[in-house]
Amino acid sequence: MKADTPVLCLDHVRFRHGRRTVLHDLSFAIHAGELTALLGPNGAGKTTLLRLMLGLAQPDTGQVWLDGRPMADWSRREVARRIAYVPQGHVPLFPYTVRDIVGMGRLAETPFAPSLRATDCSAVEHAMAELAITRLAGRPYTDLSGGERQAVLLARALAQGARTLILDEPETGLDHGQKQRLYALLRRLAEQGHAVVATTHDPFQAARVFDRAVLLRDGRIMGDGPAETVLCADMVDRLYAPHGQTAI
Amino acid sequence: MRASVVGCLCFAGLIVVAMVSACVGRFPLHAGQVLHAMLAAAGMNPGPPPPDADMVHTILFGARLPRIGGAICVGAALSVAGAAYQAVFRNPLVSPGLLGVLAGSGTGAALGIVWGAGPAGVAGLSFVGGLAAVAFGVGVAHMFDAASMLMLVFGGLISSALFTALLSLLKYVADPQNQLPDIVFWLLGSLTQVTPRALSVLVLPVLAGTMLLSACGRMLDGLAMGDEEARTLGIPVMALRYGVIGGATVLAALTVSVAGMIGWVGLVVPHVARLLVGPCNMRVLPVSACIGAIFLLVCDDLARSLSAEEIPVGLIADLLGVVVFVSVLPLLRRGWRA
Numbered sequence: 268m269k270a271d272t273p274v275l276c277l278d279h280v281r282f283r284h285g286r287r288t289v290l291h292d293l294s295f296a297i298h299a300g301e302l303t304a305l306l307g308p309n310g311a312g313k314t315t316l317l318r319l320m321l322g323l324a325q326p327d328t329g330q331v332w333l334d335g336r337p338m339a340d341w342s343r344r345e346v347a348r349r350i351a352y353v354p355q356g357h358v359p360l361f362p363y364t365v366r367d368i369v370g371m372g373r374l375a376e377t378p379f380a381p382s383l384r385a386t387d388c389s390a391v392e393h394a395m396a397e398l399a400i401t402r403l404a405g406r407p408y409t410d411l412s413g414g415e416r417q418a419v420l421l422a423r424a425l426a427q428g429a430r431t432l433i434l435d436e437p438e439t440g441l442d443h444g445q446k447q448r449l450y451a452l453l454r455r456l457a458e459q460g461h462a463v464v465a466t467t468h469d470p471f472q473a474a475r476v477f478d479r480a481v482l483l484r485d486g487r488i489m490g491d492g493p494a495e496t497v498l499c500a501d502m503v504d505r506l507y508a509p510h511g512q513t514a515i
Numbered sequence: 516m517r518a519s520v521v522g523c524l525c526f527a528g529l530i531v532v533a534m535v536s537a538c539v540g541r542f543p544l545h546a547g548q549v550l551h552a553m554l555a556a557a558g559m560n561p562g563p564p565p566p567d568a569d570m571v572h573t574i575l576f577g578a579r580l581p582r583i584g585g586a587i588c589v590g591a592a593l594s595v596a597g598a599a600y601q602a603v604f605r606n607p608l609v610s611p612g613l614l615g616v617l618a619g620s621g622t623g624a625a626l627g628i629v630w631g632a633g634p635a636g637v638a639g640l641s642f643v644g645g646l647a648a649v650a651f652g653v654g655v656a657h658m659f660d661a662a663s664m665l666m667l668v669f670g671g672l673i674s675s676a677l678f679t680a681l682l683s684l685l686k687y688v689a690d691p692q693n694q695l696p697d698i699v700f701w702l703l704g705s706l707t708q709v710t711p712r713a714l715s716v717l718v719l720p721v722l723a724g725t726m727l728l729s730a731c732g733r734m735l736d737g738l739a740m741g742d743e744e745a746r747t748l749g750i751p752v753m754a755l756r757y758g759v760i761g762g763a764t765v766l767a768a769l770t771v772s773v774a775g776m777i778g779w780v781g782l783v784v785p786h787v788a789r790l791l792v793g794p795c796n797m798r799v800l801p802v803s804a805c806i807g808a809i810f811l812l813v814c815d816d817l818a819r820s821l822s823a824e825e826i827p828v829g830l831i832a833d834l835l836g837v838v839v840f841v842s843v844l845p846l847l848r849r850g851w852r853a
Binding site: 343357362 | 605606729730733734746747751793
């Protein structure tokens with residue numbers, strides 16, 4: 268299913284936070300139908316990289332391209348139609364129901380409509396069915412377990428209808444069975460032609476599940492290629508090797 | 516119960532309370548007298564006029580109905596402004612005064628009274644004062660970090676403090692025989708100044724503001740997920756935030772310019788609305804408008820009828836607001852995660 272034209276492309280991207288350079292001259296492309304894992308120790312720049320890919324931050328030099336156009340040229344609504352984001356589970360203050368939260372995935376389509384249109388409702392129901400959370404539809408999101416909340420956020424991303432999915436440590440808080448179902452779903456999405464990028468802290472699982480792995484250390488790409496090949500024991504040891512003496 | 520049913524019930528409740536309010540006051544009227552006068556004014560033929568028809572007409576159309584309209588507009592506007600502020604700041608303890616609009620409007624009105632600007636001048640200066648205070652607070656936030664909500668709250672605190680100090684200064688220099696009592700009474704909040712002309716100025720902006728802010732309801736829900744996540748959902752966060760703050764500020768400043776300081780409505784009513792229709796702002800905002808209107812109508816009825824001398828409605832709203840808030844707080848806590 269992998270297509271030649273990249274949906275998302277980082278071209279010699281450099282990003283500074285104050286005086287510190289977080290990302291150094293990064294270049295890589297994301298293709299449709301590809302399941303990409305992004306790995307690296309804490310502080311390697313993964314979150315910053317995700318923010319650049321989502322258009323939430325602009326690089327100091329270089330360019331991020333989305334569907335062949337610079338990211339900065341797209342409006343927020345246009346980006347939301349093309350890229351959906353699944354953050355780590357969080358809890359809003361007000362007790363929105365699961366259906367309300369999944370329905371937020373349709374905001375880019377109908378921001379001012381008093382209620383969802385039939386096509387939006389259908390997308391919401393389909394996304395909830397895909398994640399097997401239809402039974403939770405009327406429950407407050409604030410009452411759910413961590414795994415259920417993660418499923419709701421994933422359903423919201425599916426309801427968004429974007430062809431690129433970016434997930435921030437999606438397996439956090441999931442039990443073994445939920446993880447297996449999550450990976451099966453991501454695989455299915457990739458086979459349907461979605462580009463899926465996920466950060467993860469589990470290199471051995473990533474080697475089994477993902478097509479490709481991008482290894483990030485100190486803001487530089489340390490390895491990029493087929494997950495099974497790149498995530499060999501030696502590379503993983505070097506990726507997570509401490510810089511000096513650490514507490515853990 | 517479905518939100519649409521609750522909405523209809525709230526609207527029906529508003530009409531009933533407005534009808535009761537037309538009968539209540541120093542000169543009580545029967546529902547039949549009110550109905551007769553209203554049908555006659557609408558050009559229908561309700562039958563032979565009762566002996567006191569002229570007096571009823573004067574009381575109803577000269578004083579009571581403009582006042583009822585004023586209470587509905589002010590209550591609705593404050594509640595919608597409060598609900599909008601709470602959504603924008605993702606905080607259920609926020610009220611429309613957060614960015615200094617009430618302090619600014621109070622200062623503007625006090626300036627008008629000290630200057631001897633007349634009722635229209637006082638109202639105009641109060642409106643401008645409210646907008647100026649919020650603009651100052653937002654300006655302070657922009658000097659440091661425009662995107663930070665914390666800086667926005669900080670700017671509001673500074674603006675409120677500054678305009679409260681200016682208000683104190685105006686009280687200090689005001690003539691203690693005439694001007695100072697006027698300022699104090701004005702700050703207590705009252706609907707006695709609501710004339711048919713003032714009401715005509717108030718109705719359209721309140722209606723338009725409520726509809727526009729309600730139209731942003733679903734995007735405000737998305738904002739509850741946090742700024743960055745809201746942006747990934749396609750929401751133009753900064754434009755939405757400042758647009759809603761602007762709209763809510765105009766509504767709040769308008770209410771202060773015609774009715775003085777009326778607290779608690781903007782804080783309490785959105786909570787009651789959420790209790791009835793859930794947290795979705797598309798429903799919370801219009802239902803808040805209805806409940807806020809009912810709440811202030813009841814407060815004004817009490818203000819007009821509890822004693823021979825009228826009690827300032829702001830005072831009644833404060834007292835009743837505390838009772839309502841304490842009553843619903845245990846129910847609200849169940850839904851919050853704070």
